[in-house]
Amino acid sequence: MNGLARIARPRASPRLHCTVLTTVDQLAAFAPQWQALARTDTTHCSLFATYDYVLLAWRHLHSADDRLFVIVVSDGTAPVGVVPLAICPSRRWGMKVRVMRFIAQQEGDRPGIVSAGEPASIWLAAFEALLAHRAHWDLLQLAELDQDDWPVTNLGGFGRGIFGRVEADTSVASIDLRSAWADYLASRSRNTRKNYRRKLAQLDRRHPEWRIETATEPAAVERALNRYIAIEQQSWKASSPVGVAKDARHASFYRDLLGLLATRGEARISILTSGSTDMAGSIQMIWRDTVLDRHIAHARQYDADSVGSVLGAEVIRQHFGSGRTTLDLMGLAVGHPKRLQVEEWSTTTRITRRVTLFNLRSRVAPIACAVAARRAIRGTPLAWSGTP
Missing domain, CATH: 3.40.630.30 (Gcn5-related N-acetyltransferase (GNAT))
Structure with a gap:
């Protein structure tokens, strides 16, 4: 009023x-x-x-x-x-x-x-x-x-x-997973599709052995979390008050949380790696029929390779056909510099x-x-x- x-x-x-x-x-x-x-x-x-x-x-x-x-x-x-x-x-x-x-x-x-x-x-x-x-x-x-x-x-x-x-407060973006990946990608803007394919081709040229390893079992999630934290400590988040391991309390919280969720099949950690080098990581949580795309980070030495963007898109692709209905890209503060970039991939947005x-x-x-x-x-x- x-x-x-x-x-x-x-x-x-x-x-x-x-x-x-x-x-x-x-x-x-x-x-x-x-x-x-x-x-x-x-x-x-x-x-x-x-x-x-x-x-x-x-x-x-x-x-x-x-x-x-x-x-x-x-x-x-x-x-x-x-x-x-x-x-x-x-x-x-x-x-x-x-x-x-x-x-x-x-x-x-x-x-x-x-x-x-x-x-x-x-x-x-x-x-x-x-x-x-x-x-x-x-x-x-x-x-x-x-x-x-x-x-x-x-x-x-x-x-x-x-x-x-x-x-x-925040801009909330989500993706409807009930179609096929090809149909979803075709529904994105021409510029979004072009940038995605360009970054994918660039990564193929520079790191032809790149792959994504995904952990879902409790022991594998624990190991993958250690790898994710190592990536985060090489990212811009290392000098900012954000991230899974911004301090010992938060690192301990995420170890316990992801460990618990993994016992229920509700945790996924994806690592983009080439050879023996981890370049980017993503943490996802599962809540009923929704995937919560909670954290992502990439090592700064690979900024030019767009590994974070490629991993983010590949995580989205992996969840199509999974039986889940929604991928929640989580909230970004209104005015956040990456808000429009995230919304390029969303099928629904709203302001909280x-x-x-x-x-x-x-x-x-x-x-x-x-x-x-x-x-x-x-x-x-x-x-x-x-x-x-």
Whole structure:
């Protein structure tokens, strides 16, 4: 919504109630029910909202001051939804701010929630719990929501004393795998096809022995991950705060995660190699009928050989005819320099949204008022829930 408005906050069904899990032991006790809910939710639940992923992300990536805040929504005694959040203090605007966010927001992609029924009812109940515990958080940031998710479409309904805004977050590109590779390639632009064939021919000339080795078994995935990390350390990512092995915590997280997924046949690591030299690598995860193209890297000494581009295209080709329906190229920030390059290969793109809520009864109230004033001066649409 635009401008200032007072809106009656919708209420959750009286049958729904929330429990907040704040310890790892509580998560472990609830694990069987969480896993059962994820199996039931075949429409909305992502890999990044599952118990196993959330637990590993928490164990490996949380900071000392972070606190679990996992909301379980129940209908009577039966759990019907999970909203996996954490309170993560960080320095913003020259002060420590208690930020509530998805646990999987660091390394996940579109984390989301688990819902046995209509997600809107789960969100609504969860927000009542968040408002009831508003003394514990200053800022709520929900990343990579779809434009029809309840927090996006109901920005004005959070109640008195909450300032909210919605912004474009990431561009999500995906490929429909249900056709043949030849038909899909023919549907790409002439320029995309020409560049692909040129890079493929160039690699054939310079490295005629090149091949792609793909690991799927647990022991092979472990070895391939070591090779991938070695490639990443020779890539531009080595000097940037991104990547699988950007620090020891993240490397350990991915070892445990990919090891677990490999036992289920849900992990693939592809290495482009020539002779005994590894030049590029790709990490993919499988979630139901979707391939998540999670990470890719190439050694910088092979920049001129376009090994990353060739590997990316060959990974796409390999998944046609696999029985899976979608290859998710994962999200890139809106404005990312490689966004258009990725979208050349996609059959569907969409923009996700980031919802930020300022708790006006906390230390960030002056910041929220400044943001609102600046937007009003600029004539930028803003959303305000309740009265500051």
